[in-house]
Amino acid sequence: MSTLSSTADETAAVGPRTTLTGLPARIDRGPRGSRGGRRTGGRRIGSHVFLVILAIYFVVPVWWLFVAATKDTAGLFGSPAFWFDGRFALFDNVAALFQYQGGLYWRWLGNSFVYAFAGGIGATALSVLAGYGFAKYAFRGRGAVFSVILGSVMVPLTALVIPTFMLLSQYGIINTPWAVILPSLLSPFGVYLMRVSAQDAVPDEMLEAARIDGASELRIFFQIALPLLRPAIVTVLLLSVVGTWNNFFLPLAMLSDPQLLPVTVGLNRWTALSNAGAGGEQVWNLITSGAFISVLPLLLSFLFLQRYWQGGLAVGSIR
């Protein structure tokens, strides 16, 4: 433990422009395999077989969803589950998503974007300010307040949904976008991450030098601290956007107007209705293609932002 944090501190001390904990820079160094490879060829094959089995397990459901998204309802029930039907119906399904219930699906997708970005950007801004404040200002009560925030990471957020619902309903905010966005601004873990990063990435000497030059505290924050914190900011933003995008309990409780639902709650509603069968319409092809489309934005952004999450997700656990 102590060795881990001391190496992280050292990298931070070498130069201010280090990555979050020095991890991302090292992550693709990959020397160990090649070193051991010469001697233990058999074991390497075993390892690769293990990896391929794992990869199949994790990919098969996604593959199924992709294949299913390209089928019409008849194809969903009548063709091989893991291979394409004769007819490629993905674009028909997309067109049908624009038709069905007046294009409600796209409204849901838009809502998800709005909630995730409003909540995520807000939560990140608050975390950056607070994390920087905790890391770089020795104000009275700092230790106590930070301990309370750290402890609150262990409070299950779902336990707060019902009381928050009752509170917001007294102010008439229920069933509005605010009912989802405002509670999403709370991110104690983001504050913790930003504090750790600010301690590593923003050297006290730089701040002192700027103060001696007469820079105001705000200017120091915007012109010195913020650029140094950029990798950490992207990480926290990514995590909080994903958190809000994935949230289910909160919008399920807060929203009843179909026009306001995020795509997660909306698709679950379609599925429940289609499963209930009886009088309702069955829209399986819309559910599968809708689910597939809704998964793409995050999958792609994770692919392009690898550098950030690979280092960033680990920060909390290294300490």
Place this chain on the structure above:
Amino acid sequence: MTTRTVAEPRTASTSPRRRGATLSSRRQRWGWLFVTPFLIVFALFLVFPLVYAFGMSLFTTTLATGTAFTGAANYLKAFTDPLFLGGMGRVLLYAVIMIPAQLLVALAAALVLDTLATWLAKLTRLLIFAPYAIPVVIGALMWSFLYSPRFGPAATLFDFVGLATPDFLAPDTIFGSLVNVVTWQWAGYYMVVIYAALRSIDPAVYEAARIDGANGWQTAMHIKVPMISSSMVMVVMFALIGTLQFFTEPVVLRSVAQGAIDAAYTPNMYAFSLAFSYSQFNYASAIAFSLGILVFVGSYLFLFLTRKQSGLK
């Protein structure tokens, strides 16, 4: 623990003593200014709801008598309510089975990935992590299709290996089916955390072990695992908090497995249905508050018991 590292050098290196008093009070003000916006949200959406839930839970509303203060009555009711206790027992059982399952998959994958630097290893790392980028609802929906006898994907796979397809959505199989959904969704995230911790170990340690004649398995078990124990503690804690709040997956699977998953399957589902199906907000508050306290105490206890491994004080 991180507090001191910055606090102490700062007091030592602050500029001249004479200006110290005004300077430090100005700094104090700036410190508070930076943290206040977050503290407002913290108070409004964490502290206040908790206090409010506790307040609500002390009252009872009935049609006959209206709202009356009943003290601990809701808590006495909750802790003798077979539905709440049953749900609590169920999520504890999930915690005991599901967390080791996820941890085992994540640790095995991370240890193997750590020894390989091939393109296949890199690709696998991405693929294992992919489910984290998929919303839990969509993940659970996908599995509900895969399990569903109507769509038949599972049947295809079982036919392929020549086995009879089990009913994944029956009362006695739903437990395993849900464990599988959650493991699929989260193991990749934990793998990335553990993998990053493994990568941060100084390679010189392995060199020393190799000179001492340790093989790969011994290096993994006696050097790597102990050195990343703090990450493992964190992973288990997050998994524990998540599992005790179990909600989304059973809610989604409920629409295909009505008979196997009831409305009080987990404490969160019970609180939700009490509040939104039966409008028993006072009793729902008591359940939610009890769950919150139990999770908090449970995670705190876990951190306390593993303080040696995690290095936290």
